[in-house]
Each structure stands twice: as structure tokens, then as C-alpha cells.
Amino acid sequence: MRTRIKICGITRAEDARAAARAGCDAIGLVFYDRSPRAVDVEQALAVAHAVPPFVTRVGLFMDADAERVRQVMARVPLEVLQFHGGESPDYCEAFGRTYLKAVPMAGSETPEAFMARYAGAQGFLLDSHGAGQAGGTGQTFDWGRWPTGSPQSLVLAGGLHPDNVAEAVRQTRPWAVDVSSGVESSPGVKDARRMIRFISEVRRVDREQTPTDA
Numbered sequence: 001m002r003t004r005i006k007i008c009g010i011t012r013a014e015d016a017r018a019a020a021r022a023g024c025d026a027i028g029l030v031f032y033d034r035s036p037r038a039v040d041v042e043q044a045l046a047v048a049h050a051v052p053p054f055v056t057r058v059g060l061f062m063d064a065d066a067e068r069v070r071q072v073m074a075r076v077p078l079e080v081l082q083f084h085g086g087e088s089p090d091y092c093e094a095f096g097r098t099y100l101k102a103v104p105m106a107g108s109e110t111p112e113a114f115m116a117r118y119a120g121a122q123g124f125l126l127d128s129h130g131a132g133q134a135g136g137t138g139q140t141f142d143w144g145r146w147p148t149g150s151p152q153s154l155v156l157a158g159g160l161h162p163d164n165v166a167e168a169v170r171q172t173r174p175w176a177v178d179v180s181s182g183v184e185s186s187p188g189v190k191d192a193r194r195m196i197r198f199i200s201e202v203r204r205v206d207r208e209q210t211p212t213d214a
């Protein structure tokens with residue numbers, strides 16, 4: 001299977017173009033003012049318009065007013081929403097858009113129990129933050145807690161970088177991986193060479209797992 005790759009926390013059009021050239025499947029825009037990777041609508045428009053067709057634009061929100069989400073959606077072309085805080089299932093579904101719910105792997109609840117509450121989610125992003133805490137921490141969680149055999153589309157996040165992503169994919173076999181700080185030169189500024197290395201490491205493991213014709 002080809003592991004999908006999302007590069008999150010893009011703040012500059014040139015980084016979006018570099019991420020797409022490197023072969024990512026999705027980019028993430030952080031609409032959370034307290035993040036060092038936060039973008040306003042004008043920045044987000046520049047990034048969103050730099051992304052070529054067939055690369056998905058994901059808008060990340062954390063406990064935002066629903067009206068704020070609607071205002072952003074009205075101006076910025078976003079194919080997918082990602083909710084990173086304590087948003088309820090009803091809140092997440094009210095926007096009528098494909099959405100991912102972040103699962104706090106440092107929380108007390110099991111990932112399985114957490115996910116069972118969000119039946120309308122099209123996917124889950126398992127990240128190393130705790131309940132109500134921010135993401136983009138650069139910390140990994142215990143991959144042994146990965147819900148194996150889950151029918152859901154699961155995205156592995158938290159502390160991934162070019163030197164550990166191959167092992168992470170081998171251990172968890174996720175639908176997708178998500179990276180932010182592990183491919184940066186400073187918060188919010190992506191490093192093209194690190195993005196290329198990250199993606200080629202994922203593809204290397206994909207090839208290991210693809211059966212060849214005898």
C-alpha cells in the first residue's frame with residue numbers, strides 16, 4: 001500500500017510548492033492563533049493557491065468558534081478539516097466537510113474508545129499531545145499503543161522526522177503519516193531537503209511492503 005503523506009504547518013507559498021514537488025499528498029494550514037505555525041486568511045490563500053491539483057488542503061482548528069471555521073471555509077479552499085481540540089462529534093459534523101479528528105495519545109482514554117465517539121469522522125490523526133493540549137510538539141508516543149486491525153483510516157503523527165519515519169511506518173502501517181516540526185528549519189519554515197528525505201524514506205518502506213511478481 002502507498003502510505004499517504006501530509007505535511008502540516010505550512011505558512012509560505014514556496015514551502016507548499018516544495019512539499020508538492022517532493023511528492024506529498026496533503027498540506028496542513030494551522031488556524032490556531034497560539035501556534036507558531038498559525039496563518040491568517042491572506043497567508044492561507046497564498047499557500048492554498050500555490051498547491052497543484054490533486055494535493056489536498058487541510059485546515060486545522062483547535063477549539064475554534066464555529067463561526068470562525070465558517071468564515072475561513074468561505075474564503076480559503078479547504079478539502080478537509082482537522083479538529084485538534086475537545087470539539088464534540090456534533091460540532092465536527094456540522095460543517096458538512098470531510099474531517100479528521102485528532103486523537104490525543106497522551107490522554108487517559110484508549111484510542112479505540114475515543115474514536116468510537118466520532119462515527120462521522122472520515123479519519124483519525126493519532127498524535128502525542130494530551131487532551132486539550134496543542135500539537136506540533138515534536139514528541140513521539142508509544143507506537144505499541146497503535147490500534148492494529150482498525151477499519152478506520154488512521155494517520156500517524158507526533159515527532160516524526162526523516163530518521164525515524166521508516167521504522168514508524170514499519171511498526172504501525174498507517175493509512176497516512178503527518179509531520180510538521182520534523183521537516184522544519186525553524187517553526188513554520190519548512191526545509192525542502194528534509195521534506196524530500198522524509199518522503200523518500202516513506203516510499204522506501206512502501207516498496208519493502210509491496211509484493212513483487214514472481
Ligand SMILES: O=C(O)c1ccccc1NCC(=O)[C@H](O)[C@H](O)COP(=O)(O)O
Nearest residue numbers: 008035134135136137138158159180181
Ligand atoms: O503544529 C502546530 O503548531 C499545532 C498547534 C496546535 C495544534 C496542532 C498543531 N499541529 C498539529 C499537527 O497536525 C502536527 O502536524 C502534528 O501535531 C505533529 O506535529 P510534529 O510532532 O511537530 O510533527
